[in-house]
Amino acid sequence: MSTSANKRGEVECAKEHNLKYEVLDSKQIRERFPVFEVSEGWSGFYEESAGFVVPEWAIPAYADIARKNGAELHENVQVVDWSIENDKVIVYTSDSQKFIGDKLVLTAGARIKALAKLDDLKIQVTRQVLWWLDAPKNSPVDTLPIWALQLPEGILHGVPRMPHGYLPGP
Ligand SMILES: Cc1cc2nc3c(=O)[nH]c(=O)nc-3n(C[C@H](O)[C@H](O)[C@H](O)COP(=O)(O)OP(=O)(O)OC[C@H]3O[C@@H](n4cnc5c(N)ncnc54)[C@H](O)[C@@H]3O)c2cc1C
Numbered sequence: 001m002s003t004s005a006n007k008r009g010e011v012e013c014a015k016e017h018n019l020k021y022e023v024l025d026s027k028q029i030r031e032r033f034p035v036f037e038v039s040e041g042w043s044g045f046y047e048e049s050a051g052f053v054v055p056e057w058a059i060p061a062y063a064d065i066a067r068k069n070g071a072e073l074h075e076n077v078q079v080v081d082w083s084i085e086n087d088k089v090i091v092y093t094s095d096s097q098k099f100i101g102d103k104l105v106l107t108a109g110a111r112i113k114a115l116a117k118l119d120d121l122k123i124q125v126t127r128q129v130l131w132w133l134d135a136p137k138n139s140p141v142d143t144l145p146i147w148a149l150q151l152p153e154g155i156l157h158g159v160p161r162m163p164h165g166y167l168p169g170p
Contacts, residue, residue, distance in 0.1 A: 001038060001150065002042065003040055011023065011024075020047070023044070023045055024045075046145075051146065079115060122123060
């Protein structure tokens with residue numbers, strides 16, 4: 001949901017991937033999800049099949065698929081350096097191993113700048129604060145789907161209440 005009525009990006013994306021969607025005006029948002037007291041001019045994009053990925057389940061699944069396709073995974077090992085010699089890439093790890101290959105793909109997330117030796121890259125890692133708020137039992141939030149509010153200060157988003165212990169994490 002946002003103050004902008006322009007949902008072109010979301011609509012194009014849903015169309016491209018054949019997803020069922022609805023564009024809601026502020027009145028429809030208030031009627032269907034009364035917990036949101038949105039003002040006139042707000043609009044919403046509702047996608048019936050929206051969901052979220054639980055990394056603790058998804059990452060091991062991706063790793064299994066990779067292994068089944070011939071990948072060799074080395075867990076709990078840090079890449080400490082890499083170099084290029086004679087058109088080959090050499091990777092050095094914290095357990096003193098050395099790997100030689102034709103190509104290197106670095107996916108170090110927030111630590112990419114140092115590992116990729118991109119000192120000139122003008123990126124700054126910023127802290128993203130996450131906090132969990134519980135709602136009173138049997139409140140209207142119990143019927144909410146996954147939702148996001150796009151505010152000038154940033155995005156607020158939430159997930160439906162899950163049975164305690166169902167998901168890993170807090
Ligand atoms: C609180 C929070 C909520 C978020 N919510 C969403 C969301 O709802 N939807 C969404 O799309 N995105 C969300 N994101 C963003 C998303 O998590 C990131 O964009 C995504 O994880 C980035 O993936 P990545 O593979 O680039 O980096 P990462 O997921 O950070 O993975 C990098 C990995 O590299 C490892 N690594 C780093 N350096 C080395 C090294 N030298 N040697 C070996 N390994 C190394 C790290 O340990 C890490 O495991 C959220 C992020 C945060 C912080």
